[in-house]
Amino acid sequence: MVHIRDNFKESPSQTAGPYVHIGCTPNFTGIKDLYNSDLGSLMKFGPIKGEEITLKGTIFDGNGESLKDAMIEIWQADSAGLYNSPKEIRGQADPNFSGWGRCAVNLKTGLYNFETVKPGRVPNAEGILQAPHITVWIVARGINVGLHTRVYFSDEVKDNSSDPILTRIVESERTQTLLALKERKGLYKFDIHLQGSQETIFFDI
């Protein structure tokens, strides 16, 4: 094992604070003279393969109040299960799909919204196919270390039942906190609860 001295440990995390938008989504903040558009605001650059979906939801604190100052990022495979990443060696991902989205929640309603595609299945390190999922990262005032979780899909019952992560969750009643609910074709709702009886499962990955 390589021993890591304090000098080379990961830089400790600090909260993104309430003004994360200035640096990450300046156009959203009204700073419009700098960048053409906010990074991650568009995940699709042209016609894309697969089922186009909207993923939306709200983040709630321990009082049941929606967060109005949070930022969410998502990272996912394309409809064939391939990542738009130089590390992807299994094939060529859809060039019109970035796989990465960033959204500042609505300042009044707290809603977030991604226009994306239903991801395909991706194998884990042992080659076992995972259920379709989207990796999520949340930062906000009051969150000291960004929170990772995953979105799975309520209508992928068969794939979910054999997913290597979903099936190892001991408190199985909490598994549903990772499921996006299908509201209608192409529209999924995924609410996130930071605390309380419905607290979302967050990951240490």
Add this chain to the structure above:
Amino acid sequence: MKVQSKIDSYLKRDRAWHPKALSPSYKSSIYRSPQSKLLSFPATQSEETGPVFGHDLIGKLDNNLIHNSAKQGQSAIGPRIIVFGRLIDEYKRPIPNSLIEIWQANSGGRYRHMNETYLAALDPNFSGCGRTLTDENGNYEFSTIMPGPYPWPNGPNDWRPAHIHFSIFGDAFTQRLITQMYFEGDPLIQKCPIVSTLKSTRAVERLTGFLDMTKTVPMDSLAYKFDIVIRGNQQIFFENKPEGS
């Protein structure tokens, strides 16, 4: 035919080193901190890959906050500084071509944001927003102005030390990190409830930018050095056996 393969293996995030989710002196964390244990599992490609950004994204002034929002011939108000350093991982390997975004208050401690209520004046020539990509050796650099300290609603009289917010991508989604840089010698550092979410003086030191006279520009800018470390990736290379052997 010999094929070389590579396996990524990221070091676990040391939760005893990072702030706790619940740090009651920082009031906002009380209702925004998960109470359950985080679920741990072996990382998959979903965490070991991440978005990458090209140099074509970055405009000439994107890392120059003195000028990127200033009118022609004008510049932001405040002490001119260079903030620079290296982005490396826990195995000391430089992370090249990686996006770093920053944001900060102006020299009066005021943010350009719709929810900002502090009475200090806005600077019409300053937005407080910048970004850059690290070079092939993991080096980055920003030109900006010294941000001012500011009061904030937490305890009855809490002030943030001067700081710059940093957003770091690395090259895997699992390395994603947001943190803050403080300035060497600032007496407000040890009084700040957000700084005090850090668990050791060593951790505070790691988030301190140090005055570096070798990088200053005479008659122009002071310089602060701030190195950033993201989670280590111990890449294992191996040669695949030829088919059928």
